[in-house]
Amino acid sequence: MTIVVNDPQAAEFGRAVSQFAQDIHITDQPVDRQAWKRAGALGLTGLEIPAAFGGSTGATYAWNAAAVDALATISHGLSSTFTISFDIATPYLVALGTPEVHQRWLPPLALGEVIAALALTEPGAGSDLAALTTRAEPNGDHYSITGSKTFITNGSIADVIVVAARTSPQAGARGISLFAVDANAAGLTRRRISTIGQSDCDTAELFFDQVEVPLSHLLGTLDEGFLHLMERLPQERITSSIANLAQADVAMNLTLAQVRERQAFGRPLGSLQHNAFRIAELDAQRSAVRAHVDACIERLMNKTMSTADGARAKLLSARLENDILDLGMQLHGGSSFLEGTEINQRWIDGRITRIWAGADEIMLHLIAKDLGL
Ligand SMILES: Cc1cc2nc3c(=O)[nH]c(=O)nc-3n(C[C@H](O)[C@H](O)[C@H](O)COP(=O)(O)OP(=O)(O)OC[C@H]3O[C@@H](n4cnc5c(N)ncnc54)[C@H](O)[C@@H]3O)c2cc1C
Numbered sequence: 001m002t003i004v005v006n007d008p009q010a011a012e013f014g015r016a017v018s019q020f021a022q023d024i025h026i027t028d029q030p031v032d033r034q035a036w037k038r039a040g041a042l043g044l045t046g047l048e049i050p051a052a053f054g055g056s057t058g059a060t061y062a063w064n065a066a067a068v069d070a071l072a073t074i075s076h077g078l079s080s081t082f083t084i085s086f087d088i089a090t091p092y093l094v095a096l097g098t099p100e101v102h103q104r105w106l107p108p109l110a111l112g113e114v115i116a117a118l119a120l121t122e123p124g125a126g127s128d129l130a131a132l133t134t135r136a137e138p139n140g141d142h143y144s145i146t147g148s149k150t151f152i153t154n155g156s157i158a159d160v161i162v163v164a165a166r167t168s169p170q171a172g173a174r175g176i177s178l179f180a181v182d183a184n185a186a187g188l189t190r191r192r193i194s195t196i197g198q199s200d201c202d203t204a205e206l207f208f209d210q211v212e213v214p215l216s217h218l219l220g221t222l223d224e225g226f227l228h229l230m231e232r233l234p235q236e237r238i239t240s241s242i243a244n245l246a247q248a249d250v251a252m253n254l255t256l257a258q259v260r261e262r263q264a265f266g267r268p269l270g271s272l273q274h275n276a277f278r279i280a281e282l283d284a285q286r287s288a289v290r291a292h293v294d295a296c297i298e299r300l301m302n303k304t305m306s307t308a309d310g311a312r313a314k315l316l317s318a319r320l321e322n323d324i325l326d327l328g329m330q331l332h333g334g335s336s337f338l339e340g341t342e343i344n345q346r347w348i349d350g351r352i353t354r355i356w357a358g359a360d361e362i363m364l365h366l367i368a369k370d371l372g373l
Pocket of ligand 1: 084118119120121123125127151153195198203352355356357358360361362365
């Protein structure tokens with residue numbers, strides 16, 4: 001990434017995160033609390049937190065980019081678990097939280113003692129987020145939250161959860177608010193979901209039964225949660241794009257190694273023109289997508305990135321990653337189908353990138369809207 005190459009401190013940080021990721025990664029389960037504390041000591045979990053609350057001084061989004069690239073190179077699941085907490089959920093607490101929310105959660109988040117999650121999706125509302133039905137009703141000195149969430153990254157291990165809930169029943173997207181919820185509050189139960197990939201990342205369902213949340217834990221403005229989400233989802237899309245490109249790079253390297261090594265018809269698979277051209281085409285696409293993501297990172301940092309810019313980055317990077325992984329599977333032949341090979345593990349882990357954080361179709365919708373269609 002240009003931004004990291006041009007920022008020696010961010011590049012140095014990326015190398016430290018890369019070493020950390022190699023040290024702590026476990027393939028089939030989420031990292032333990034000790035690893036989170038090491039992430040805190042490294043400055044990873046404090047990247048979005050102001051120095052006054054123990055966050056990393058002087059870090060820009062280039063540091064996030066370097067860290068996400070390093071984590072995702074090891075695995076999507078490892079990247080997801082950390083980025084949902086430090087890069088995606090924490091900024092809501094920082095930008096929209098009251099002084100009480102700041103005091104309670106930012107210092108331990110920076111130290112890696114507390115893990116955060118973002119709970120938007122419900123069994124009946126994923127792409128159509130405005131249809132969510134989990135409700136938060138004022139009751140004296142607190143809100144009472146009832147409903148359920150699903151597919152929540154870090155859902156069963158988080159200590160604080162940013163929850164989107166309906167506060168005005170008839171108001172559609174305008175009637176949603178965000179709350180900082182103590183994950184151990186009475187009435188909140190959590191259940192880990194079994195997934196086909198990313199077993200190194202926790203994914204869970206959450207059930208809220210009259211969970212009491214202090215009035216001071218409302219994030220931002222009442223009924224304007226949807227707007228708050230729209231303001232912050234672009235960063236999530238760029239972070240996703242960086243992870244997708246990191247995976248695309250690994251997939252390309254695995255594929256190149258295979259076609260250089262594997263012989264068929266008396267020559268390496270990669271010297272057969274059909275294969276060479278397909279790889280070359282994807283390599284060219286990778287350069288173009290990387291250039292767009294690099295431009296988006298710059299725009300994100302100087303606050304000029306549009307929603308459509310982010311949607312293009314997320315759409316193209318997820319498709320590219322999956323296209324390279326799929327070609328990699330094809331060119332690994334029958335061995336690609338053996339249990340536990342690196343190419344098929346990454347192929348399975350990568351498939352969700354075209355669905356989560358806004359499915360391809362939602363990205364296309366945002367781009368079409370930008371074109372006035
Ligand atoms: C491993 C994992 C981790 C996740 N982490 C989180 C998290 O931390 N927090 C969170 O809130 N959510 C999370 N999600 C949820 C994820 O964001 C949703 O799955 C996603 O937004 C899609 O919603 P859905 O599953 O309800 O699919 P649906 O909304 O039912 O859509 C199903 C499919 O329909 C198609 N579709 C949707 N809309 C349109 C349209 N307008 N036009 C044409 N076709 C369309 C798409 O192909 C889509 O994949 C996670 C999901 C997974 C699997």
